[in-house]
Amino acid sequence: MNRRRRFSFSGFLILLILGICVAAPLLSPYDPYAIGVADPFSGPSAKNWMGADDLGRDLLSRILYGGRITILIAMAATAIALLIGTLWGLTAGVRRGWIDEFLMRTADAVMAIPQILFGLVAISALGASVISLPIVVGILLSPTTARMARSAVVTELASDYVVAAVASGTKRSRLIISEIMPNIAPQLLVQLSINAAAAVMLEATLSFIGLGIQPPNASWGTLMLQGYAKIWNTYWFVFFPAMAVTITILAFNSYGERIRISMDSRRSSV
Amino acid sequence: MGRFLFRRATSSLSVLALSVVLVFMSIRILPGDPVLAKLGAATEVTPAALKALREEAGLNRPLLVQLFSWITHALHGDLGVSYFSQFKVTQLVTERIPVTLELTFFIILIAVIFSLILAPLSALRPGSIVDRVIGYFTSFGLSVPGFVIGIIFILIFSLKLQWLPSRGFTPISESVFENLKLMILPSITGGLTATPYLVRYLRASMLEIKQSPFVRTAEGKGLSNIRILFRHILPNSLVPTLTMLGLIVGYTLSGVVVIEYMFGLPGIGSLAIESSFKRDYSVIQGVALTIISFFIFTTFVFDVLCGIVDPRLQLAKGSQGEP
C-alpha cells in the first residue's frame, strides 16, 4: 500500500495559528492594553502593521492576544464537546434499547434549539467568562459528536472482528477501549476539526452581540463588536479580526474535509 | 396519509416537549438571580424584601410546579409577564414576530433561489471549472460567520455606495417600498449565510442520484442532459434536501437573532438579546418557546412535504405490491 505523505496546507495553517497565539506575548510589538501608541483609527502603517483602534491601541497586538482568548475558548469547548459527545454516543450505541432511544431523542432536542438562542439563554444566566463560554459552546456542539460516535460504535460492534472477539470471551469494555476507539479515531478527528471551526464561529458570534468576552479583555469577536461600532470611522478595525476569524475557521474546516476525504479513499481502496 | 401525518406529528411533539423542558430547566437551574438583577446593586436589599419579590414572581415554588404552571399558561396563550416592563410577554412577542417572519421568509427564499441555480450548475458537469469555482465559494461561505457577511455588505452598500440604509425598520403597513429597502441587506446577508449549506447538500444529493439506474434509462430514451437534470434528478434530490431545508430554517432562526441585532430590526431575535442583557427570564423563555415551536413546526411541515413529493415515504414498512 503506497502511503503518500502529502503536505497538508490546512494542517500547517492550524499549527501556525495555534503557534502564533501561544507565542503572542513574544510576537506582539506593543502591549495590547496600552492606550495611545498610535493615532486613533489609523490604518495599516509601518509602525502599526494593522493600524490602531479608537483608543490608539495597536491593533496587531490586540489581535494576537485576542486570538489567544478565542482559540483557548474554542479548544476548551471542542474538548468538552468531544468528551461529552463521545460518552453520550458510546453509551447510546453500546446499550441500545430505550436508553439509546432516549439519549438520541435528547440529542435531537438539543439540536432543535437554535444555537445562538441557547447561548443567549445560558450566558445570560451564567455570565460571560472564559469558563462559562467553553461549557456553553461545548454543550451546544456535543449532540453532533454524540450522533457520530453512536453510529460509529454501532457499525464497529456489528463488524466481524468484534463479533469474533465477543464470541471468544473478550469483555466489551476492554474491546471498546483497545479495539474500537482506535478504529473510530479518524472519524473523531474529523468531528474535532469541524467542531473547532464551529466553536470559533460561535464564540465570535456571541462576543459580537455582547454576550461573550467583555472589555477590556477582548477576543476576536469582541474586537469585531468594537470595530463595528466604529465602522464609520475606519473599517480596518473590524476588518482584521474578521479576516483572522474567517481564516481560522477555514483552516479547521479544510483540515476536517481533508481527513474525511482521505478516510473515505482509504476505506474504498481496501 | 393520515397515519403518516400522525406519526410525524407525535415525533415532532415529543422533540418539542423535550426542548422546552431543557430550556426551562437550564434557566432555572443555572445560577443568576433575576430578582437580584432587577434590583441592581443600588439599594440595600433586605432578605425579607427579596423573599417577597421572589414570591411575587413565583420563583419560590418547586421547579416542577413552576414548569407545569408555565406550560399550562403557555397553552392558553399566556406566556407570563416581563420582569421589567410589566408588559405581557405574549404581547411583546406578537408585536415583534411579523418582522422576524418576514425576514426569515426572505432569507429562505433567497437561499432556495440561489441554491436552485448553483447546485444544478455544479451537478450538470461535476469537476468542471464552474463546479470547482462554486465549490470554492461554498467552502468559503461556510467558514465566514454570518455577521461578517453583514458587515461586508454594510461596508459596501451603506458606507461606500450609500445606496441602502444600514439600520432601522418600517412596517409594511406604512410603506412597502421603505420596508423592502430596509429588508434587502439583512435578507441577503442571511440568505448568503444559509446558501452554502443548501448548495452543498443539494449538489451531493444530485450527484448521487445521477448514478441511479433510472437516470440511465432516461438517457437511453434520448432525453437531453438538461431535461434529465431538472425533470428526473432534481425532484429525486429534493426529498432528502427538504429535510435539510428544515434544518436550515433552524440555523436561520439562529442567525436571525444576530442579523436583527446588527441591522436594528425589531423582531423577536433582538428582543431575545435585549432581554438577555437584562436577565429578563420571563421574556427569554417566551421567545425561546416561540422560536423552538416554530422550528419544530417547520421541520414537521417539510417532513410532510417530503411525503407528498415521494409517495413511497407515506407507506409503513412493507408495500402493498401485487403479483
Place this chain on the structure above:
Amino acid sequence: MKSALIVNGLSLSVPSARGRVAVVDDISFDIPTGSKVGLVGESGSGKSLTAYSLMRLIKDPVRIDQGEIFVGGKEILGMKLKEFRQMRGNDISMIYQDPMSALNPIMRIGTQIIESIQLRAGVNRLQARKIAIELLASVGIPEPDRRIDSYPFEMSGGMLQRVVIAIALSGEPKLLIADEATTALDVTTQARVLTLVDKLAAERGLSVLLITHDLGVAAQFSDEIMVMYSGKIVERGLVSQIFSNPVHPYTKALLNSRCDYTIDVTKPINSIAGQPPRPDNRPEGCVFSPRCVHVQPQCRQEVPPLISIQDRLSACFRAEELFEVGMVK
C-alpha cells in the same frame, strides 16, 4: 439493410494499478436484420459493457478506446452526441436488468412513457396518453387505462419490466438490446417476458441482442449465440449447432457444467477449474489457456483469431479438431 448492427474492433478499457487495461478486447460482430442474437458470458466477461457502448452510455472511468459501431448503417461512435441522441429510442433501444430501479420512483409510469412518446411524435398530451395506453396494452398490462397512473412501487417486477419494454418500443426502433432483462425476475415471469419480447420482435420486425449469463435463456430465445470470455468473443453459431457440437473449449466446458434434472446427482458437479483472469492480469496467448483441457504450447504464445468452421466462428487453434470429434459423436 443486411445487418441491423455491425461492430468492428471495439475495445473498452478501465484504469487499474498498472495503467488502463482492456475489459472488452477488440471484438467484432454483426446482427443480421430481423434476427435474434444472444450474447452469453459470465460476470465480468464484458458483455454488459458491450451493450452500453452500443447506446453510448459508457461513462468514466470506462472508456471506449477504439472501434466502429454501425447502427442501421450509420456509424455512431464518431457522431456528435447531440446527433446520436436522436437515434436513442428511435433506431436503437435498450431494456435493463432491474426493472424496479430502472424507472424514476417518484414519477408515474404513464408520465415516463409519455415523455418518451412526446420526444418524437409531435403529439399533444392527450394523444400521447392514448398511445401510451395502447402501448401498455400491447405489452400485456391489464387495465392499462388505470395502470398508466400508477407509481413504480405499486407494481410488481414482471409488470415493471413490461413497462420498460413499452418505453423502449415507444420510438419504434429497429434494434433492441436486452441487458440481462430477465435476470432479476423469477422463472415463470422470465418465461412470460421472453415470450412477449419474442412476439413483439416478430410483429415489428425487430432485431434483438439479448445479453445474458444464462445459457438456457439464450437458447430459448435466440437464433444465434455468441459466447464471450474475458473481453473476447470466443464462439458464435446457431443455437442448435452450439449446443450439439460446441467448437470452443470454453463453450464445451460451460455446457458440461450445466445443472438440470438429467445429470447424475451422485457425482460432483462439473465445474471449470480456475477463475477468469482479472483484466490487469491476462495471460499471454489465448486468454482461456490456463483453464483449458485441450491446451497446447501454441495457445500460450499466440492469440487465436476467430476462425470460420462452416458457418460458425471459433477463437481456438484446435477448432477444426473439436469440430471433427464432435461430428463423429
